[in-house]
Amino acid sequence: MVFYPPPWVPKLPFDPPDSVTIGEFMKNEVYGRRPIDKSKNPWTCGLTGKTYTVKQAFERTELLAKALHKLMGWEPNADLPWDKVICVFSYNTIDYISVLHSVHRLSGIATPANVAYNASELEHQLRSSGAKCLFTCLPVLETALQAAKAVGIPEDRIFLMELPHHSKKLPYKTVDDLVELGRSVPDLEPLQWTKGQGARQVAFLCFSSGTSGLPKAVMVSHRNVIANTMQISLFEDYGRKKKGVKTQVELGLLPFSHIYGLVVVAHCAPWRGDEVIVLPKFEFNEFLQAIERFKINYLPLVPPIIVRMLSSRDTVKKFDLSSVRHVFTGAAPLGSETQDELRKLLPKWKVGQGYGLTETATVVSATSEHDIVQGTSGSLVPGAKVKLIDQDGREVTEYGKPGELLVQSPSVTLGYLNNERATSETYVFDEDGRWMRTGDEVIVTKSPAGYEHITVVDRLKELIKVKGHQVAPAELEAHLLSHPAVDDCAVIAVHDDRDGEVPKAFVVTPASMSSRPDAEIAAEIIKHVQEHKAHYKWLKGGVEFIDAIPKSPSGKILRRLLRDKDREARRAQGAKL
Numbered sequence: 001m002v003f004y005p006p007p008w009v010p011k012l013p014f015d016p017p018d019s020v021t022i023g024e025f026m027k028n029e030v031y032g033r034r035p036i037d038k039s040k041n042p043w044t045c046g047l048t049g050k051t052y053t054v055k056q057a058f059e060r061t062e063l064l065a066k067a068l069h070k071l072m073g074w075e076p077n078a079d080l081p082w083d084k085v086i087c088v089f090s091y092n093t094i095d096y097i098s099v100l101h102s103v104h105r106l107s108g109i110a111t112p113a114n115v116a117y118n119a120s121e122l123e124h125q126l127r128s129s130g131a132k133c134l135f136t137c138l139p140v141l142e143t144a145l146q147a148a149k150a151v152g153i154p155e156d157r158i159f160l161m162e163l164p165h166h167s168k169k170l171p172y173k174t175v176d177d178l179v180e181l182g183r184s185v186p187d188l189e190p191l192q193w194t195k196g197q198g199a200r201q202v203a204f205l206c207f208s209s210g211t212s213g214l215p216k217a218v219m220v221s222h223r224n225v226i227a228n229t230m231q232i233s234l235f236e237d238y239g240r241k242k243k244g245v246k247t248q249v250e251l252g253l254l255p256f257s258h259i260y261g262l263v264v265v266a267h268c269a270p271w272r273g274d275e276v277i278v279l280p281k282f283e284f285n286e287f288l289q290a291i292e293r294f295k296i297n298y299l300p301l302v303p304p305i306i307v308r309m310l311s312s313r314d315t316v317k318k319f320d321l322s323s324v325r326h327v328f329t330g331a332a333p334l335g336s337e338t339q340d341e342l343r344k345l346l347p348k349w350k351v352g353q354g355y356g357l358t359e360t361a362t363v364v365s366a367t368s369e370h371d372i373v374q375g376t377s378g379s380l381v382p383g384a385k386v387k388l389i390d391q392d393g394r395e396v397t398e399y400g401k402p403g404e405l406l407v408q409s410p411s412v413t414l415g416y417l418n419n420e421r422a423t424s425e426t427y428v429f430d431e432d433g434r435w436m437r438t439g440d441e442v443i444v445t446k447s448p449a450g451y452e453h454i455t456v457v458d459r460l461k462e463l464i465k466v467k468g469h470q471v472a473p474a475e476l477e478a479h480l481l482s483h484p485a486v487d488d489c490a491v492i493a494v495h496d497d498r499d500g501e502v503p504k505a506f507v508v509t510p511a512s513m514s515s516r517p518d519a520e521i522a523a524e525i526i527k528h529v530q531e532h533k534a535h536y537k538w539l540k541g542g543v544e545f546i547d548a549i550p551k552s553p554s555g556k557i558l559r560r561l562l563r564d565k566d567r568e569a570r571r572a573q574g575a576k577l
Helices: 022-027 054-072 096-105 119-129 138-151 175-183 222-242 259-265 284-294 303-311 336-345 420-426 473-480 518-532 559-576
Strands: 043-045 085-089 109-112 133-136 158-160 202-208 216-221 249-252 275-278 298-301 326-329 350-356 363-366 385-389 403-408 427-430 433-446 452-459 464-466 469-471 488-496 500-508 543-545
Touching (some): 022 054, 022 096, 022 222, 054 096, 054 175, 085 119, 085 138, 096 109, 109 119, 119 202, 119 216, 133 138, 158 175, 202 259, 216 222, 222 259, 222 363, 249 284, 259 350, 275 284, 298 303, 303 336, 303 500, 363 452, 420 433, 464 500, 473 488, 473 500, 488 559, 518 543
Parallel strands (some): 133 158, 249 298, 298 326, 326 350
Antiparallel strands (some): 202 216, 385 403, 403 433, 427 433, 433 452, 464 469, 488 500
């Protein structure tokens, strides 16, 4: 049984354009963006108030493209996109999206990198993507230099994104330097794309943790981002119109390197004429100050930020947050109890959830302001359809019955770079066409208004989501096995009030370690991870020693049994307290 968006959801007015770049789609009113003269400034720094108008932002994109043309020798209509790849390894700035779009103007590819990466993780992304130059920022410059050196990117191809309160004269060209250089370069020739090129050509290489090994590069096409921008905007506009909202001020705190921030915030908001208040990273007081100062109406967040608000109620009450109308959470489920507590603290805030993946770039379902059902991830966006497959491989045809979610949408991505096996396992075909297997178990139910809603029941892929970051247990397990005190291991997600989920390791030690104290070995293992992995992959859930890792006859780790064991131990500990 195929599920579709509810009847109230507007249909896409036309097929998402498949022959233009994302940047062209964003600035050309013929494709449906809000008229430029009726749009707010798209980018404003939440710390300094520095802002760009729509036309200034577009001009900076063009000037940056001209500078890259001059420095890198890249032509708009020559060579392959894979010969023109830039990596952006930086905190959010008001120039972030202009930098990404500048390489698209040259028919190249951008790969945004997680600023929490260490040098070896960034090196993996640079090498896998084939990046030829690197945009970074002062706080992570040392990491960037180390990774760039490892893959042979020369220092004259490293450029700095300027951050508020981080100014230092260094021998690297800044974004402002490139903009000025671009003013002296002759105009670029127009792109000459063929029909359907935007659907075939990669715009972004976004790295997503899979079920095993290092993160995989998801190939996101121009049309994927264009389609989801249209889908989200049409979906949310229905609820906005009922509230009389034409344009609004949105928070730009979520990392633009993550697909959630990249599409939902950095593309949807400016396209529909909204203003994005950009914050480089989460600092609690700065977050609250920005809401008050800029009268922010719409907050795209992740659950750990809401948890932090609830644990700091006295601080929250010091700020005027009355401008906020709607909160949208994603990247991990928001618990019902947490949602209840937020409503008690800030009763005028409407809170909804959404669901999406890097591979669906991005949103599959979302909560409309007029049909909020606590605990669900809302209804399907325009142009999306899904089906559920049960454990026996049969299609689910009834409400309330769980099954793995398969998605069909114009935003479903092209596949994984240089990984045919993972692509063929994730992107499958049947008589109804091409589907993306999410690995997530969901149910479909009806809201009190009679509209179908998606609820995520379990993650079959076993990904751990820490503050919006995805952690593949298999990657940590492979690293743990390199430690001499680890004979076998398994990593699971455990609940944490601050971070939502954190990794915990179950470890089997070799007989040779039997005389050593458990606490000493655990400390060594935790340190081993901290020295080699990004902070969100650290074993904040701890290390527990076990006689044997439970596995199926085929050798698959039975993580559900380990989760049950952890929950029982926590309950027992709570009872003792």
